[in-house]
Amino acid sequence: MTQTEIRRSRSALSRVESRQALGFVSPALLGLAIFTAVPVVLSIVMSLYNWPAFGERSFNGFGNYVNLFTKNPDFWPALRNSAVFTILYVPANIAVSLGLALALSSRIKGRAAFRVLFFIPVVTPVVANALVWKMLLQPKGLINGVSVSVFGVELPNFLADPTWAMIMIVVMSVWQGMGYNMLIFSAALEQLPDSVMEAARIDGAKGWRMLARIKIPLISPSIFFAVIMTMISAMQVFAQPQLLTGGGPGNSTLPLVMFIYQQGFKFQDLGLAAAGAWILFVIIILITAVQFGAQKKLVHYEH
Amino acid sequence: MNNSILPTGGGAAKAQAAGAHAAQVAVLGADGPEGPDRTTRRRKAAVDGVHKESLIRKILAYGFIGLAAVVFATPLVYAFFSALKPNDQIFSMPPKLIGTEIRWSNFLAVFEHGPFVRYILNSFFVAIAGTLIVLAVSSLAGYAFSRLRWKGRELVFILFLGTMMIPQEVLVVPMFIVMQWFGWVDTYQSLIFPFAFGAFGTFLIRQFMRGIPFELEEAARVDGAGPMRTFWRIILPLSSSALAVVAVFTFLGFWNSYLWPLITIIDFSTYGTLPVGLSTFSGQNGTRWDLQMAASIISMIPTTILVIALQKHLVKGISMSGLGGR
Numbered sequence: 001m002t003q004t005e006i007r008r009s010r011s012a013l014s015r016v017e018s019r020q021a022l023g024f025v026s027p028a029l030l031g032l033a034i035f036t037a038v039p040v041v042l043s044i045v046m047s048l049y050n051w052p053a054f055g056e057r058s059f060n061g062f063g064n065y066v067n068l069f070t071k072n073p074d075f076w077p078a079l080r081n082s083a084v085f086t087i088l089y090v091p092a093n094i095a096v097s098l099g100l101a102l103a104l105s106s107r108i109k110g111r112a113a114f115r116v117l118f119f120i121p122v123v124t125p126v127v128a129n130a131l132v133w134k135m136l137l138q139p140k141g142l143i144n145g146v147s148v149s150v151f152g153v154e155l156p157n158f159l160a161d162p163t164w165a166m167i168m169i170v171v172m173s174v175w176q177g178m179g180y181n182m183l184i185f186s187a188a189l190e191q192l193p194d195s196v197m198e199a200a201r202i203d204g205a206k207g208w209r210m211l212a213r214i215k216i217p218l219i220s221p222s223i224f225f226a227v228i229m230t231m232i233s234a235m236q237v238f239a240q241p242q243l244l245t246g247g248g249p250g251n252s253t254l255p256l257v258m259f260i261y262q263q264g265f266k267f268q269d270l271g272l273a274a275a276g277a278w279i280l281f282v283i284i285i286l287i288t289a290v291q292f293g294a295q296k297k298l299v300h301y302e303h
Numbered sequence: 304m305n306n307s308i309l310p311t312g313g314g315a316a317k318a319q320a321a322g323a324h325a326a327q328v329a330v331l332g333a334d335g336p337e338g339p340d341r342t343t344r345r346r347k348a349a350v351d352g353v354h355k356e357s358l359i360r361k362i363l364a365y366g367f368i369g370l371a372a373v374v375f376a377t378p379l380v381y382a383f384f385s386a387l388k389p390n391d392q393i394f395s396m397p398p399k400l401i402g403t404e405i406r407w408s409n410f411l412a413v414f415e416h417g418p419f420v421r422y423i424l425n426s427f428f429v430a431i432a433g434t435l436i437v438l439a440v441s442s443l444a445g446y447a448f449s450r451l452r453w454k455g456r457e458l459v460f461i462l463f464l465g466t467m468m469i470p471q472e473v474l475v476v477p478m479f480i481v482m483q484w485f486g487w488v489d490t491y492q493s494l495i496f497p498f499a500f501g502a503f504g505t506f507l508i509r510q511f512m513r514g515i516p517f518e519l520e521e522a523a524r525v526d527g528a529g530p531m532r533t534f535w536r537i538i539l540p541l542s543s544s545a546l547a548v549v550a551v552f553t554f555l556g557f558w559n560s561y562l563w564p565l566i567t568i569i570d571f572s573t574y575g576t577l578p579v580g581l582s583t584f585s586g587q588n589g590t591r592w593d594l595q596m597a598a599s600i601i602s603m604i605p606t607t608i609l610v611i612a613l614q615k616h617l618v619k620g621i622s623m624s625g626l627g628g629r
Contacts, residue, residue, distance in 0.1 A: 014453075017453060017530070018453040020451065020530045021447040021452075021453040021456070021530075022447075024444060024447035024530070024534075025443070025448070027439070027444070028444035028463075028502075029444075029459075031440060031499065032466055035474075035481070035498070035499075036466045036501075037466075038477075039481055040469065040474070040477070042480060042481065043473070043474070046476065046477055046480070096371075100367075100368070103364045103368050103371075104368060106361070106364050111368075112614070116611055117372055117376060118372075118375055119617070120603075120607055121375070121379075123555050123606040123607070123609070124379075124602070124603040124606055125558065125561075125581070125602050126559055126561060126578075127578040127582065127599075127602075128599035128600075128602045128603055129378075129599075131581060131595055132378050132379065132381075132596070132599055135382065135385060135393065135595075135596065136378055140394035140396055142377075142381050142398050145396055148396065148397070150397075175375065183617070183618060186618075187618060236470055236471075239561045239562070239578075260476065261475075261565075261566070264475075265479075270476055273476045277473045277475075278473070280472060280473060288468075
């Protein structure tokens with residue numbers, strides 16, 4: 001059959017094919033409508049209402065948003081905590097994961113096994129991970145225990161101190177989440193074009209120069225996406241503070257998602273929670289937009 | 304953070320980045336599902352052989368990796384040994400790896416502590432059911448988006464991708480109301496369905512299916528096979544590696560999901576999954592750290608096995624979703 005004949009028969013069949021296609025996508029479309037489109041619209045509506053979990057609802061205009069920014073005692077701290085967490089977590093995560101990926105990119109024996117090891121905390125339940133760290137961080141837990149018995153230094157009670165609690169949530173989160181970026185970077189490093197690497201070597205590039213001038217720029221698209229992704233996931237942090245500190249002491253480790261959860265399902269104010277969720281969403285969109293703007297300047301694309 | 308790896312459950316982030324990345328994603332077909340890994344590696348090995356790395360750099364690399372490996376493994380190893388201690392020896396000064404006795408019985412005691420068996424069964428049921436739904440829905444849709452021609456296909460697909468931008472955390476509040484409407488609060492349905500229709504699986508499978516040579520399908524079509532038959536007999540079997548990737552990520556997403564079960568499940572002892580069940584070891588009478596550690600280790604086993612068994616698929620999945628770079 002020639003191309004033209006195929007094309008002609010295709011166009012005759014196209015109406016049939018459209019109908020068939022509808023059959024194939026309809027489960028996905030239906031699901032997306034019910035479980036994404038409806039909630040999105042509903043959450044806009046909810047954010048404009050006094051919407052208690054039980055009892056009368058009433059229209060409230062932008063009251064919930066005004067409440068968040070002017071009255072609610074926990075909202076600004078929650079924003080601040082999310083920001084602090086993100087600012088600490090993202091660079092730490094990228095530095096550790098990129099460092100390990102680079103170290104593992106030279107011909108190391110057993111590097112596949114190392115990669116699996118570093119990746120395991122990514123897939124084990126975050127709840128289990130957090131509980132393990134909660135044990136380690138207790139005043140008589142492993143970390144302080146080793147410090148006292150080996151170095152004779154008594155460390156602060158990590159989870160009871162506002163600053164240390166945040167730092168430890170970051171540390172635990174890096175331990176848990178870093179492996180994913182490491183795999184991304186490893187995959188990118190493995191695909192470095194041999195011709196370029198060879199040319200750089202012939203030109204005498206070595207060590208740091210090779211790293212800073214050749215490798216890093218070549219994998220910068222991967223780094224860029226890892227940064228976006230990690231920032232967005234940092235804004236969504238919930239389980240680690242929920243389990244390690246419960247947001248405390250005070251509200252010093254209460255991030256935005258936990259704030260939303262508490263407003264909605266502890267204090268039963270679903271309207272306020274929905275408004276908070278929209279603010280989270282806007283922040284995430286902004287991060288993405290700003291980074292796409294910065295991308296043009298910072299990222300090297302080959303094409 | 305909430306397991307950024309996951310397309311469902313905690314994984315809006317990944318889905319989101321993938322969505323944002325869609326424009327740059329190299330079409331899989333370019334180097335085919337198998338990828339050029341092996342030849343590249345061999346060539347690279349040859350090149351590296353010529354330029355011997357200096358001994359010092361190698362020692363540094365091993366030192367760094369070794370240290371990192373110890374730091375990374377310590378929490379899990381220590382948790383495992385803590386699970387074998389009597390509860391009153393978990394916190395001892397100085398810390399000891401092994402207590403006065405090795406209590407394997409802790410791992411059995413976990414199963415007698417509340418409805419722990421139920422949590423495990425619930426987790427398996429929800430994760431497997433959810434994964435099957437995701438596979439069915441997204442392979443069908445992926446097929447329509449990649450192999451069938453219809454009006455508005457690109458538009459609808461972009462709409463699909465757009466929904467990946469919305470993180471789960473934003474949806475949970477209204478989703479709870481939807482569950483109330485359906486009468487699904489405190490049911491298995493509420494654990495399975497709400498996050499089983501994310502666009503991530505469809506996106507990944509569509510990318511993969513686009514790379515399958517058209518002639519294969521054309522031949523079957525000419526022989527009179529309808530799209531359902533072609534899909535089932537030809538395209539789906541050829542897409543098994545993409546399906547495996549989606550299955551792994553989806554299973555992990557459901558298995559590790561924490562925020563949503565916390566919201567939609569009130570009766571933990573009936574519908575609780577492992578993540579919410581793990582926190583039941585601390586109560587008014589203090590925390591049974593020994594059991595909590597044993598339970599945590601148990602909850603890690605299935606996902607760890609999955610990762611070790613399917614490590615190649617995971618790496619492939621990461622590059623397939625376009626996150627692997629250019």
